[in-house]
Amino acid sequence: MDTHDIFLQLTRGARFNSKPRNAIKAKEIHTTEQKECMVLNPKISTKDVNTEKGAQNDGFSSEEEEHTFTYIASMDAEDQKPRSKKPKKVVTPEEKEAKLFEEMVLQLRKENLISVRGKNIPPPVTTFEELKNEYRLSDRLLQNLASATYSKPTPIQMQAMPLLLQGRNVMASAPTGSGKTIAFLTPLINDLNKPSKVGYRAVILAPTRELAAQIYRECVQLAQQTALKIHFQTKANNNNATTGHANKKYDILISTPNRVRFLLEQEPPALRLAEVEWLIIDEADRLMEEGVNNFKDQVDAILAACTNKKRKLALFSATYTVPVAKWAIKNLTNLARVIIGHENSATDSVEQELLFVGSESGKLLAIRDMVRKGLKPPVLVFVQSKERAKELFQELLYDGINVDLIHADRSQQQRDNCVRAFREGHIWVLICTELMGRGIDFKGVNLVINYDFPPSVISYIHRIGRTGRAGRNGKAITFFTQNDTPNLKSIARIIKDSNGKVPDFIMGMKNPRKTERKWLENHAPKREGISTRISKNVEQVKDSNVKSESKPITKKRHLNVDIDKKTNKAQHKKMKLKKQ
Ligand SMILES: Nc1ncnc2c1ncn2[C@@H]1O[C@H](COP(=O)(O)OP(=O)(O)OP(=O)(O)O)[C@@H](O)[C@H]1O
Numbered sequence: 001m002d003t004h005d006i007f008l009q010l011t012r013g014a015r016f017n018s019k020p021r022n023a024i025k026a027k028e029i030h031t032t033e034q035k036e037c038m039v040l041n042p043k044i045s046t047k048d049v050n051t052e053k054g055a056q057n058d059g060f061s062s063e064e065e066e067h068t069f070t071y072i073a074s075m076d077a078e079d080q081k082p083r084s085k086k087p088k089k090v091v092t093p094e095e096k097e098a099k100l101f102e103e104m105v106l107q108l109r110k111e112n113l114i115s116v117r118g119k120n121i122p123p124p125v126t127t128f129e130e131l132k133n134e135y136r137l138s139d140r141l142l143q144n145l146a147s148a149t150y151s152k153p154t155p156i157q158m159q160a161m162p163l164l165l166q167g168r169n170v171m172a173s174a175p176t177g178s179g180k181t182i183a184f185l186t187p188l189i190n191d192l193n194k195p196s197k198v199g200y201r202a203v204i205l206a207p208t209r210e211l212a213a214q215i216y217r218e219c220v221q222l223a224q225q226t227a228l229k230i231h232f233q234t235k236a237n238n239n240n241a242t243t244g245h246a247n248k249k250y251d252i253l254i255s256t257p258n259r260v261r262f263l264l265e266q267e268p269p270a271l272r273l274a275e276v277e278w279l280i281i282d283e284a285d286r287l288m289e290e291g292v293n294n295f296k297d298q299v300d301a302i303l304a305a306c307t308n309k310k311r312k313l314a315l316f317s318a319t320y321t322v323p324v325a326k327w328a329i330k331n332l333t334n335l336a337r338v339i340i341g342h343e344n345s346a347t348d349s350v351e352q353e354l355l356f357v358g359s360e361s362g363k364l365l366a367i368r369d370m371v372r373k374g375l376k377p378p379v380l381v382f383v384q385s386k387e388r389a390k391e392l393f394q395e396l397l398y399d400g401i402n403v404d405l406i407h408a409d410r411s412q413q414q415r416d417n418c419v420r421a422f423r424e425g426h427i428w429v430l431i432c433t434e435l436m437g438r439g440i441d442f443k444g445v446n447l448v449i450n451y452d453f454p455p456s457v458i459s460y461i462h463r464i465g466r467t468g469r470a471g472r473n474g475k476a477i478t479f480f481t482q483n484d485t486p487n488l489k490s491i492a493r494i495i496k497d498s499n500g501k502v503p504d505f506i507m508g509m510k511n512p513r514k515t516e517r518k519w520l521e522n523h524a525p526k527r528e529g530i531s532t533r534i535s536k537n538v539e540q541v542k543d544s545n546v547k548s549e550s551k552p553i554t555k556k557r558h559l560n561v562d563i564d565k566k567t568n569k570a571q572h573k574k575m576k577l578k579k580q
Pocket of ligand 1: 470
């Protein structure tokens with residue numbers, strides 16, 4: 001009988017709540033949990049956070065940032081008082097049972113790499129049925145979870161769901177692909193329960209339209225038979241849910257901060273959020289980024305519009321940064337913090353590899369070599385800009401693979417077609433920019449290629465997190481040249497911490513200066529264009545004639561080469577004219 005079975009035996013029929021049934025005070029449980037989180041997150045213990053190593057891991061080293069992390073790490077200072085040297089003698093059977101209960105909870109969290117911070121954190125659940133017994137999760141939702149073939153909760157769901165069902169404000173981080181979406185949708189849908197005429201009672205924000213669309217789909221599926229009205233707000237469907245009566249028609253709003261803030265700023269406001277009881281911020285660190293084009297002002301404006309006293313706030317992401325921690329401390333009372341695994345680390349289901357390719361032209365040779373040896377689709381290829389996405393697309397288009405590209409310059413229709421074609425397997429290789437770097441849940445991506453080096457550790461974690469999801473394994477290969485050294489060691493450390501192989505010379509490199517690292521986060525390095533064409537005139541004409549005769553574009557490839565087809569035709573015509 002393993003720990004888990006004993007736990008089930010001990011707690012059969014027990015009513016879980018923030019405190020065990022008797023004697024031991026939550027405070028004492030909490031203090032133990034406090035210690036436990038230091039054990040489970042060796043990388044993020046208060047000490048580490050304040051050292052160069054801790055700061056280095058998280059990329060933050062300013063005093064203010066360290067202070068923030070220290071605050072979060074020891075959120076309830078008054079409970080930090082060291083316990084009496086001698087453990088209190090357990091005298092009554094109830095205290096003995098409660099002590100055992102506490103140890104079971106700690107053991108369960110340890111097994112699932114769950115660490116928690118905050119007061120009165122309820123025990124994690126091990127089955128969705130426990131949520132019904134303890135938190136009155138509806139049979140309808142249990143049925144919908146079963147229909148989605150979710151047999152048991154993932155670690156983030158084990159701990160975040162009880163907290164959200166208790167109505168707590170939550171800041172949760174868990175590896176990419178670990179089920180964070182269901183972790184916040186389930187309690188939200190259960191709490192709203194059935195339609196009402198008061199207007200929006202929940203708002204879910206995501207950084208991109210693609211991710212908001214994905215959350216919308218998952219929400220519709222999970223809310224089946226509840227009759228809850230869910231609205232995915234986009235630029236295109238502005239009118240059908242924002243005028244007065246429409247505002248009353250819907251219960252849940254899913255959109256991007258941009259879109260919601262735009263509607264709030266209309267005169268009169270085209271949205272009313274006064275009844276909102278749930279504000280969920282997915283990819284929170286992305287939405288709290290400070291600096292140019294930040295979402296933070298938009299999120300603050302939306303938070304200000306959600307004036308309902310019953311409002312609950314939850315922040316979810318695979319990575320956390322100081323701006324998020326600061327925002328949480330400022331805006332969330334009685335905050336509960338949940339961390340699965342090591343904070344700001346890559347999921348361990350992805351085999352990671354760094355590949356030195358010499359120079360920019362070496363990247364094209366390397367990816368063509370991989371194609372020649374046989375790629376296992378579906379494959380995502382990340383580049384640093386839409387221009388480079390177009391250049392690489394033009395290069396791979398005639399290499400006998402079904403390739404397409406997605407970036408912000410393509411119309412929403414083209415982006416939707418592209419995502420659908422990739423999901424349905426018509427496209428084998430999708431070239432993308434950071435637009436697809438977060439949250440997007442493509443089932444079964446086998447390989448992520450970082451053709452251009454990621455601009456930061458955070459970007460790297462999210463990019464490779466497009467594979468190795470929901471317990472499946474994946475692979476990520478990151479090309480680098482001698483110009484990519486500033487972030488190389490930070491990313492190599494992430495690989496090493498996930499038991500990947502990293503050449504010693506890289507670990508021996510000096511840490512980049514913070515200013516250099518910050519610069520790279522916001523400024524893509526200049527790179528030589530992606531092209532095998534040596535001279536634009538001669539080679540290009542010869543090259544295109546050979547390719548157009550020898551490799552007719554297969555029907556499938558027409559599926560998505562729509563706007564680009566015109567570009568190609570125009571280029572072709574130009575080349576022909578040049579040749580004559
Ligand atoms: N309890 C579960 N059991 C099995 N699969 C699950 C469970 N919960 C969610 N999933 C599946 O796991 C996959 C990843 O879920 P989700 O997209 O929510 O991950 P995530 O943690 O939000 O990832 P990211 O950090 O990249 O946004 C989805 O395909 C989802 O259907």
